[in-house]
Amino acid sequence: MADELVYQTARDLAARIRSRDISAREVMAAHLARIDAVNPLVNAIVTQIEPEEALKLADAADAAVARGDELGLLHGLPIAHKDLEDTAGMRTTYGSPVFRNHVPAQDTLMIQRIKAAGALSIGKTNVPEWGAGSHTFNPVFGPSFNAYDRSKTCGGSSGGAGLALACGMIPIADGSDLGGSLRNPGNFNNVVGFRVSEGRVPAWPAAMAWHGMGVKGPMGRTVGDVALLLAAIAGPDPRAPLSISEPAEQFLQPLERDFSGVKVAWSPTLGGLPVDPRVTAVLESQRHVFSDLGCEVVEAEPDFSGADEVFNILRAWSFAAGQAELLRNHRDQIKDTVIWNIEQGLALSGQDVARAHIMRTQIYERVRMFMEEYEYLLCPVNQVPPFDVTINYPTEINGVQMENYIAWMKSASRITVTGHPAISVPCGFTPEGLPVGIQIVGRHRADFAVLQLAHAFEQATQVWRRHPTFQLSDQ
Numbered sequence: 001m002a003d004e005l006v007y008q009t010a011r012d013l014a015a016r017i018r019s020r021d022i023s024a025r026e027v028m029a030a031h032l033a034r035i036d037a038v039n040p041l042v043n044a045i046v047t048q049i050e051p052e053e054a055l056k057l058a059d060a061a062d063a064a065v066a067r068g069d070e071l072g073l074l075h076g077l078p079i080a081h082k083d084l085e086d087t088a089g090m091r092t093t094y095g096s097p098v099f100r101n102h103v104p105a106q107d108t109l110m111i112q113r114i115k116a117a118g119a120l121s122i123g124k125t126n127v128p129e130w131g132a133g134s135h136t137f138n139p140v141f142g143p144s145f146n147a148y149d150r151s152k153t154c155g156g157s158s159g160g161a162g163l164a165l166a167c168g169m170i171p172i173a174d175g176s177d178l179g180g181s182l183r184n185p186g187n188f189n190n191v192v193g194f195r196v197s198e199g200r201v202p203a204w205p206a207a208m209a210w211h212g213m214g215v216k217g218p219m220g221r222t223v224g225d226v227a228l229l230l231a232a233i234a235g236p237d238p239r240a241p242l243s244i245s246e247p248a249e250q251f252l253q254p255l256e257r258d259f260s261g262v263k264v265a266w267s268p269t270l271g272g273l274p275v276d277p278r279v280t281a282v283l284e285s286q287r288h289v290f291s292d293l294g295c296e297v298v299e300a301e302p303d304f305s306g307a308d309e310v311f312n313i314l315r316a317w318s319f320a321a322g323q324a325e326l327l328r329n330h331r332d333q334i335k336d337t338v339i340w341n342i343e344q345g346l347a348l349s350g351q352d353v354a355r356a357h358i359m360r361t362q363i364y365e366r367v368r369m370f371m372e373e374y375e376y377l378l379c380p381v382n383q384v385p386p387f388d389v390t391i392n393y394p395t396e397i398n399g400v401q402m403e404n405y406i407a408w409m410k411s412a413s414r415i416t417v418t419g420h421p422a423i424s425v426p427c428g429f430t431p432e433g434l435p436v437g438i439q440i441v442g443r444h445r446a447d448f449a450v451l452q453l454a455h456a457f458e459q460a461t462q463v464w465r466r467h468p469t470f471q472l473s474d475q
Contacts, residue, residue, distance in 0.1 A: 010077055025059055071118055082176060132335070179315065180409050214318070233248070273410050381436075
């Protein structure tokens with residue numbers, strides 16, 4: 001029964017707890033057993049409350065059901081939070097030895113909303129140091145290992161979150177995405193990661209409330225579960241000036257839709273990027289699904305000229321703004337790629353940053369006009385499948401050298417620059433058994449429409465049902 005519970009959808013678990021078909025204690029016990037058995041093999045959850053404390057939370061959730069209390073959308077569901085997200089009274093390290101024993105005094109707004117919806121916080125998921133790079137390893141907790149092949153990476157920076165979902169340790173997960181940090185671990189772990197529109201999930205507290213390229217968002221094993229979590233964390237907040245005013249309840253609507261005649265753009269290389277042929281083969285094998293759904297699939301892509309420069313400038317600028325003091329005081333405790341990114345930002349002029357914002361505006365307008373003709377853009381999430389866990393990042397793809405530690409992620413970061421919502425959905429597996437996702441990009445702020453096509457694709461393919469297997473005696 002425990003194995004059955006840990007791979008049930010979050011929607012089903014929440015409904016069963018609400019109807020008293022199953023108790024929150026049973027759900028919690030099953031997930032705690034799964035963590036105990038599998039986490040030592042993969043290192044997804046790095047901080048965890050005591051099991052007795054977790055079971056007390058579940059008992060309190062069951063008592064609320066028995067009393068007939070008004071229940072939140074996520075009532076009784078266990079969750080572990082990304083270790084970049086401040087959690088009151090629970091260690092939050094950011095993957096940095098500087099903050100090895102840091103315990104925040106308050107929750108971020110996203111964590112507040114997750115708890116208010118009834119989810120039960122049991123721990124934190126692993127991240128790269130300062131969330132830098134889509135490969136989860138740090139000096140505090142070490143690397144996290146891909147559930148489908150423990151010699152490979154689980155991606156990042158929400159790597160521990162995607163990995164915990166894939167392994168059945170938690171039914172839903174939160175994360176964040178600057179250059180692909182929700183989409184990449186969705187891709188590498190055969191789960192769903194949704195980079196929502198900027199402002200869809202308000203960020204507070206935030207040192208740079210008017211800088212919107214990074215977003216917070218949901219992860220799950222299914223699109224429906226992602227929509228459920230999004231309904232709990234979306235919606236405006238006056239402390240977040242870029243927050244979107246539309247209510248979160250829209251994400252509780254049925255995801256079914258008729259796609260007859262919907263025009264979609266198919267872009268295998270997103271503007272000539274090198275893409276590993278194993279990734280291309282998986283995507284091409286599922287291209288017919290969109291036609292089968294009724295879509296008109298056309299090979300086309302917008303003009304991404306300047307997108308890489310814009311991303312690199314604005315990313316470096318944000319690193320300098322957020323971590324310059326850290327560099328001055330703790331240089332010896334920061335990894336070299338983060339030092340490089342901070343120093344790149346410190347070397348920028350005001351004119352450089354202004355040029356990047358002007359170019360980003362031009363790119364947005366080109367993509368907006370392109371997507372007046374095409375409702376969706378379909379493309380790779382990442383240009384490579386999960387790579388060796390012992391390397392820091394891919395240095396070349398198809399013989400093309402990568403100029404820095406984030407250059408291999410351009411298929412994700414180019415979409416970031418456009419400001420459009422994008423989701424990673426399980427698409428298939430390489431011959432070696434490594435997960436590959438497909439990236440579905442929607443029109444400006446058309447988050448619900450993105451969920452609809454992603455749901456239709458997921459239902460048609462059922463790739464998400466292929467869970468990892470473990471020889472637990474390997475411990």
